[in-house]
Amino acid sequence: MNSDAESGNPRVPIVCSDCETTSRVPLSDLADAIERHNDQLHDGDGVAEVDPDVADHIADLIARELGLLEDGA
Numbered sequence: 001m002n003s004d005a006e007s008g009n010p011r012v013p014i015v016c017s018d019c020e021t022t023s024r025v026p027l028s029d030l031a032d033a034i035e036r037h038n039d040q041l042h043d044g045d046g047v048a049e050v051d052p053d054v055a056d057h058i059a060d061l062i063a064r065e066l067g068l069l070e071d072g073a
Contacts, residue, residue, distance in 0.1 A: 016041075016048040 011024040014034060019041065025033040030050070037048040049055070063069045 013051040013054055014048055015051050018042060018047045022051070 009026040009028055012027050012030050013022055013024050014030070014037070015022050016037065023033075034048050034050070038044055038046055042048070060069065
């Protein structure tokens with residue numbers, strides 16, 4: 001994730017495999033941006049998503065914080 005220097009709001013990468021595009025949006029706008037893209041371009045199908053590598057990394061961080069992963073994982 002990148003930080004928006006002016007607002008301090010982290011920017012999250014969104015990818016769309018159908019459109020072959022990548023963009024970065026502020027975390028606070030993430031859900032709306034994905035929903036809007038999918039509604040406008042893909043008839044509401046969940047094609048655009050948070051970059052899977054970033055989503056996996058966030059899930060790992062949360063799992064570690066909750067003690068769901070062993071220290072070596």
